[in-house]
Amino acid sequence: MTETGGPSGPEGTETPKPQADKPAQPQADTPTPPQGEVPPSPAPEQQWQSPSGATPPPPLPSYQPPQQQYANWKVGLGRPGVIPLRPLNLTDILDGAVTAMRRYWRMVFGAAAVTAVLTAALNLVGLLLVDTTGDLEKVRDLGPAATDQELMNQMLGVLGGSLASSFITLVATLLGTTILTGFLTVLMGRAVLGKPVTFKEAVKEATPRLLPLLGLTVLYTLAILVGAIFCLLPAIIPYTFWALASPAFILERGTVMEAFRRSVKLVSGMFWRVFGILLLAYVISSFLASIITLPFSFSAFLSIFGNLDQMYVPSTGDLILQSVGTVIAQTVVGPFTALVTVILYIDQRMRREGMDIELARAAGITPPPPPQAW
Secondary structure: OOOOOOOOOOOOOOOOOOOOOOOOOOOOOOOOOOOOOOOOOOOOOOOOOOOOOOOOOOOOOOOOOOOOOOOOOOOEOOOOOOOOEOOOOHHHHHHHHHHHHHHOHHHHHHHHHHHHHHHHHHHHHHHHHOOOHHHHHHHHHOOOOOOHHHHHHHHHHHHHHHHHHHHHHHHHHHHHHHHHHHHHHHHHHHHOOOOOOOHHHHHHHHHHHHHHHHHHHHHHHHHHHHHHHHOHHHHHHHHHHOOOHHHHHHHHOOOHHHHHHHHHHHHOOOHHHHHHHHHHHHHHHHHHHHHHHOHHHHHHHHHOOOOOOOOOOOOHHHHHHHHHHHHHHHHHHHHHHHHHHHHHHHHHHHHHHOHHHHHHHHOOOOOOOOOOOO
16 A cells, blocks of 8 residues: 555555654645744735735625616605595595695685575575465365365475476576586696695686586586486486586586597496496585584474474575575585596596696606616
């Protein structure tokens, strides 16, 4: 065997054996320290240094794929105004209407109060001019001996007076609704962008469009009434498809027929969603309005628990008190439905036409660039 543990050499050749008492020879490349001195400890491993002594460059980071930045889904492209600039859900729409009522409460409730007083005044005048109390008293005074013909004649008189007063109420309501809708649509157009607007500016911008808007409102109401006469389902169709015509007419500044076509285009494909939101807003408004007007219709409410054989005939004081309750209810609740309709119009345009990007640019927000494909 060799020193290194390999196979032995040719036969007849002795392999020298190492002497146990002979010290090992130091390696040639390791200097032997002088006798009596301790050899220095080996220096720790040195990092690379430049000849000038500068700090070595930091190690290169490991590769990381680029992170794509997306807008926060809760605010979309931002929230400069009362709603986030993204497709809205039901909570966003209702919250946007309430936020606008809180933030611009002087203008919202001021305009609602003016239109409510105008509507109630016209309605009260119509009720006083078309006096149905005489016919109601005659029906009440009819005794058990009255013939069917006499009863029919008196009921026809009551019905004719009720239809006349209802027509006056409808006209007054259309006027008030037109004025309030035009004003609040202009206001919401600024509120979405978070821009300040004064009462004078909103009135100046809405006034030239009020007369055509009244014609649009009349056509919309007649379509619903005609549909309701035949069946409930046909009334739902124009009610939903043309619901967004008023905000489209004000904000897009087109013609009446263009506004109707725009509303149909925006609602198409989302009929039941639009109908459900509008119906919910109407139910909320009607419920709150009934709570507000109940104390002002106390006499009529008590008549339910009175003698059923006696017909309730409201006095002039009862009519005035009911008008006051209607004014308060319309002032508090009336703007809610109009604001929900405008926000729903904006939501449909953001979903279908990318209006959120246009609104962001109008509000001074730079939309993020689209993500790049790798």
